Amino acid sequence: MNNISTKLIHQGREQATASFSVNPPLVRASTTVFPDLASYKASYQGLAFETPRYGRSGTSTVMEFQSAMAAISNAESCIATSCGLTACLSVLAAYAKPGRQILIQRDVYGPVKAFADSELAQLGVEVEYFANEQELDSLIDNHTSLIYTEVPTSLTMKLIDIKKISAIAKSHQVPHACDATWGTPVFFDAHRFGINLAIHAATKYINGHSDVLLGAITGSYQDLQLVRDYCQLHGNYAAPDSCWLALRGLRTLSVRLARHQQNALYIASWLKAQPQVQQLLFPALPESPDYQLWQQLFSGAAGPFSIELVPCDDKQFERFINSLTLFGIGTSWGGFESLIMPAVPHHLRATTTQKHQKRLVRLHIGLEDKQDLCDDLQRAFKTLAK
Structure with a gap:
C-alpha cells in the first residue's frame, strides 16, 4: 500500500x-478502565498519545487518526493537538530553553510570530528571523535548538528552499520543524526533504468541512519526544470527536485537493488579465519567481493564494469586499467553501496598509463552479472602478 490515495482510504480503520x-467507532471516554493491575501499570510504560491511559491522552479514535496521519506522512508517529496553532506553539515551546536560540523563517503565520516575540522572549530564548538559507547559515550556531519554517508562508505565499534548510540543519544537528499545512501530505512529502517535525492544521484540508479544530505533528519517535513531553505536561490533547471527523475528511482528501487545484489555477490565470489586480502571489503560476522551487517541492497546488489590488481608498475597498457573494469573509481556509481574508492593519496576519496603497487579500478557492467564482469576483472588481 504505497500510493497515498489508497492509504487515505484504508489507514486508521483497525477498530x-x-x-x-466501514468506519471506526467514535469512542468518547474520560476514564480508561483496565482489566487488572498489570494492564494498568503497563499503560504507563508505553508512549503517551499512543497507549490508552486516561481519556485526556486519547481514546482509540484519537489513535486511529494519529496512525493514519503517520502513515500518509511516511513518518513513525503523530501527535494530535487541540488545533493547528497549539501544534505550532507546542513544537516551539518544547524546544525552547533559556540561553538557547530558535531561528524562524520571516513572514510565518502571524500568531506564531506573536508567540515567539512575547512568550519565548520572556523565557530567555533568543529568537532570530531569516529570509533564506544564506541568512540562516550566518545565524545558526551551537546554541540553536530549532529551525522553524512554513511552506509557503500563509499570507505572502513565499517559498524557501526546504532541501537546503534541512541540509544546514542536519549539518549542525539541529531539528527542522515546518508548517506543512498548505500542501498536506498529498502534495508535500515533508519528511522526504529532511524535515524532522511536520506540522499540520488538520482544521483545514485534512478535515475539509470547516467544522473542526485540530492539529497534527508527525515525525520520528525521537524527534517527537520533547513535544510529547510538553503536550502531556500542559494537557494539550485532541478531542475524540475532532479526530473522528478528521478521519472522515481524510477519505476524500486527494479528491478534494484535485478540485481545489483545478479551480485555483483556473481562477489565478483569469485574475492575471484583470486590471484591478496588480500582483498575484501564487507559487504555482509559471510567472512566479518561486515557480521552479514549487515544482521541486510540491506535486500539486492548494487553493489559497494572495492578490494585491490596485490602490484604493477605504470605502472602495469595503465595497469590493462586501459585494462578494460566493466568497465568505473569514480568516481560515481549507474547507469546501471559498473565502476572502482582507489583510487589514489590526490583524495578526496583516501587513501595514496606508490609505490609497495597494490592498492585499488572501483568497481560498473552494469547490464551487470556477466560472461562478470568476463572475463573483468580476462583479466586485467593478466597484473599484467606481
Whole structure:
C-alpha cells in the first residue's frame, strides 16, 4: 500500500473490523478502565498519545487518526493537538530553553510570530528571523535548538528552499520543524526533504468541512519526544470527536485537493488579465519567481493564494469586499467553501496598509463552479472602478 490515495482510504480503520463497520467507532471516554493491575501499570510504560491511559491522552479514535496521519506522512508517529496553532506553539515551546536560540523563517503565520516575540522572549530564548538559507547559515550556531519554517508562508505565499534548510540543519544537528499545512501530505512529502517535525492544521484540508479544530505533528519517535513531553505536561490533547471527523475528511482528501487545484489555477490565470489586480502571489503560476522551487517541492497546488489590488481608498475597498457573494469573509481556509481574508492593519496576519496603497487579500478557492467564482469576483472588481 504505497500510493497515498489508497492509504487515505484504508489507514486508521483497525477498530472498524471489530464493530463490523466501514468506519471506526467514535469512542468518547474520560476514564480508561483496565482489566487488572498489570494492564494498568503497563499503560504507563508505553508512549503517551499512543497507549490508552486516561481519556485526556486519547481514546482509540484519537489513535486511529494519529496512525493514519503517520502513515500518509511516511513518518513513525503523530501527535494530535487541540488545533493547528497549539501544534505550532507546542513544537516551539518544547524546544525552547533559556540561553538557547530558535531561528524562524520571516513572514510565518502571524500568531506564531506573536508567540515567539512575547512568550519565548520572556523565557530567555533568543529568537532570530531569516529570509533564506544564506541568512540562516550566518545565524545558526551551537546554541540553536530549532529551525522553524512554513511552506509557503500563509499570507505572502513565499517559498524557501526546504532541501537546503534541512541540509544546514542536519549539518549542525539541529531539528527542522515546518508548517506543512498548505500542501498536506498529498502534495508535500515533508519528511522526504529532511524535515524532522511536520506540522499540520488538520482544521483545514485534512478535515475539509470547516467544522473542526485540530492539529497534527508527525515525525520520528525521537524527534517527537520533547513535544510529547510538553503536550502531556500542559494537557494539550485532541478531542475524540475532532479526530473522528478528521478521519472522515481524510477519505476524500486527494479528491478534494484535485478540485481545489483545478479551480485555483483556473481562477489565478483569469485574475492575471484583470486590471484591478496588480500582483498575484501564487507559487504555482509559471510567472512566479518561486515557480521552479514549487515544482521541486510540491506535486500539486492548494487553493489559497494572495492578490494585491490596485490602490484604493477605504470605502472602495469595503465595497469590493462586501459585494462578494460566493466568497465568505473569514480568516481560515481549507474547507469546501471559498473565502476572502482582507489583510487589514489590526490583524495578526496583516501587513501595514496606508490609505490609497495597494490592498492585499488572501483568497481560498473552494469547490464551487470556477466560472461562478470568476463572475463573483468580476462583479466586485467593478466597484473599484467606481
